[in-house]
Amino acid sequence: MNLILSSLTDEQGKVENFLSSRTELYNIKPIGIGTPYVESLSSYISRIAEDHNLAVSALLSKVIAPMLNIDYLKDQLSQGIIKDTSHFINENSPVTLEYSNALELLTSRDDLRSLTMLNWQGIFSKKLFSRYRKWCPICLNKIKSNSKIIYEPLIWYISDIKKCEVHEVVLHDKCSNCKRNLPFLHKKLMVGYCQYCGSWLGDNLVFNKKNLTEEDTFIYQNYKELLANSSKQSIYPTRVFISNFLNRLMKKLDIRSVAKLANILELNPGTVNSWVKGRRQPSSESLLKIARKIGLTIYEMIYDNNKKLVLEIKKDSYLQQQKSISISEIEDRLKKEVNSKEPKSLNRISKEYGFYIDTAKRNFPILCEKVTENFNSYKEQKVKKRRIEIEEKLKDCLSKETPISLNQFSKDNGITLKTAKTVSPNLCKKVVKRYEEYIHELKRQRVQIIKREIKEIVNTLHQKGIYPSSNKVQENLENKHLFRKEWVKQAWKEALESLGYN
Numbered sequence: 154m155n156l157i158l159s160s161l162t163d164e165q166g167k168v169e170n171f172l173s174s175r176t177e178l179y180n181i182k183p184i185g186i187g188t189p190y191v192e193s194l195s196s197y198i199s200r201i202a203e204d205h206n207l208a209v210s211a212l213l214s215k216v217i218a219p220m221l222n223i224d225y226l227k228d229q230l231s232q233g234i235i236k237d238t239s240h241f242i243n244e245n246s247p248v249t250l251e252y253s254n255a256l257e258l259l260t261s262r263d264d265l266r267s268l269t270m271l272n273w274q275g276i277f278s279k280k281l282f283s284r285y286r287k288w289c290p291i292c293l294n295k296i297k298s299n300s301k302i303i304y305e306p307l308i309w310y311i312s313d314i315k316k317c318e319v320h321e322v323v324l325h326d327k328c329s330n331c332k333r334n335l336p337f338l339h340k341k342l343m344v345g346y347c348q349y350c351g352s353w354l355g356d357n358l359v360f361n362k363k364n365l366t367e368e369d370t371f372i373y374q375n376y377k378e379l380l381a382n383s384s385k386q387s388i389y390p391t392r393v394f395i396s397n398f399l400n401r402l403m404k405k406l407d408i409r410s411v412a413k414l415a416n417i418l419e420l421n422p423g424t425v426n427s428w429v430k431g432r433r434q435p436s437s438e439s440l441l442k443i444a445r446k447i448g449l450t451i452y453e454m455i456y457d458n459n460k461k462l463v464l465e466i467k468k469d470s471y472l473q474q475q476k477s478i479s480i481s482e483i484e485d486r487l488k489k490e491v492n493s494k495e496p497k498s499l500n501r502i503s504k505e506y507g508f509y510i511d512t513a514k515r516n517f518p519i520l521c522e523k524v525t526e527n528f529n530s531y532k533e534q535k536v537k538k539r540r541i542e543i544e545e546k547l548k549d550c551l552s553k554e555t556p557i558s559l560n561q562f563s564k565d566n567g568i569t570l571k572t573a574k575t576v577s578p579n580l581c582k583k584v585v586k587r588y589e590e591y592i593h594e595l596k597r598q599r600v601q602i603i604k605r606e607i608k609e610i611v612n613t614l615h616q617k618g619i620y621p622s623s624n625k626v627q628e629n630l631e632n633k634h635l636f637r638k639e640w641v642k643q644a645w646k647e648a649l650e651s652l653g654y655n
């Protein structure tokens with residue numbers, strides 16, 4: 154804290170002293186490498202600055218900035234501008250890589266990527282992290298009271314992680330003293346403390362307790378595995394991972410269409426297709442959903458070579474049905490459906506009972522044909538019936554005393570305009586025409602009424618010996634804004650003329 158309060162000249166002196174005496178930073182060991190609670194890169198930067206007796210601003214602008222390759226980042230940082238890139242520091246972006254490379258060179262370490270999500274960039278799209286620091290106040294107090302080195306684990310910053318696994322409290326993301334969100338990097342960053350007001354972020358009294366759900370636990374398990382192993386592998390997944398994985402999955406399960414795969418995963422077919430084709434990457438949320446559905450963790454999806462995969466997915470009831478229905482059962486189902494009063498399509502039957510259409514067609518071509526025939530004629534009849542119904546309603550509408558618009562008809566009867574127009578363009582035209590005439594007549598009547606009203610007002614004023622000026626007439630009109638209209642002015646003039654004014 155003294156460091157933060159020290160004057161600028163002092164700081165300048167320290168930097169110069171530092172730069173002249175060393176070309177490197179001390180090789181300080183990051184906390185928790187190889188464990189789920191590995192330190193974040195921004196936490197490491199804060200500790201490095203403290204250990205070298207430098208302000209974070211000086212460390213960033215004088216020591217790290219000269220080592221960077223991305224020009225705009227280098228320029229900004231050497232001018233002390235941190236804000237724009239702060240939220241990328243711990244994730245899996247080119248900015249993250251710049252920082253970790255620079256620090257690896259400066260500290261002669263080769264494991265600083267594991268303080269970020271860089272090793273997992275192949276499986277995660279961007280936006281894996283929240284924009285601001287998050288922490289468990291109880292954990293921070295525990296770390297402090299055990300007089301361990303204070304640090305902030307990377308796992309806290311992941312958006313999908315909302316609670317502390319140990320204390321089951323919602324992670325904090327605002328300083329309880331100054332109520333501000335705290336960006337990852339800041340010129341006065343100090344791990345465990347608020348960079349704005351200097352308050353300690355730990356607390357033993359936390360009221361926002363929320364038990365971990367089964368889903369929370371699964372999410373934790375996934376990220377803990379990835380973080381604990383992010384320094385242990387020699388090969389990491391690339392951008393083609395998810396596409397390869399889904400293709401392998403389809404092959405193993407003998408799924409021939411992406412639609413079916415999407416059905417099993419309970420995800421949108423178009424989206425799943427874009428992953429299968431390698432055009433897009435799933436969000437972390439979708440990735441977790443896939444993992445959960447197939448009973449693996451993300452880490453197992455990558456490294457277990459799918460040993461458990463087939464075993465797990467067979468538990469899926471839908472697939473079980475699909476595997477267990479026999480040829481004779483297919484025949485029974487088809488026979489039953491042929492006699493049904495509400496015929497279904499072959500496609501729907503195959504889905505409901507879980508067999509392949511191809512299998513059914515190969516074994517029972519005549520039955521299948523009959524099913525399709527029944528369904529088509531049933532559909533045709535249904536369409537015909539509906540058509541008659543709509544026509545009746547349109548005729549009904551035309552015989553009503555007060556005409557309504559086609560829009561109103563559509564709303565009242567729950568029939569879309571498109572359907573109505575397709576079923577009977579002529580009747581629709583009649584409805585439209587009748588309504589237009591009705592509206593026209595209403596308008597005509599209204600004009601007459603207003604003209605009469607004006608004439609009466611003019612006469613009354615005249616009889617009282619008052620000149621019926623436009624102002625006077627307006628005052629007496631029910632709707633005063635009417636006088637803006639040309640035909641209303643005209644009616645007033647005519648009324649004046651009939652009384653001999655000109």
Ligand SMILES: [Zn+2]
Pocket residue numbers: 289290291292293317318319320321
């Ligand atoms: Zn905690």
Ligand SMILES: [Zn+2]
Pocket residue numbers: 328329330331332333347348349350351352
């Ligand atoms: Zn604060």
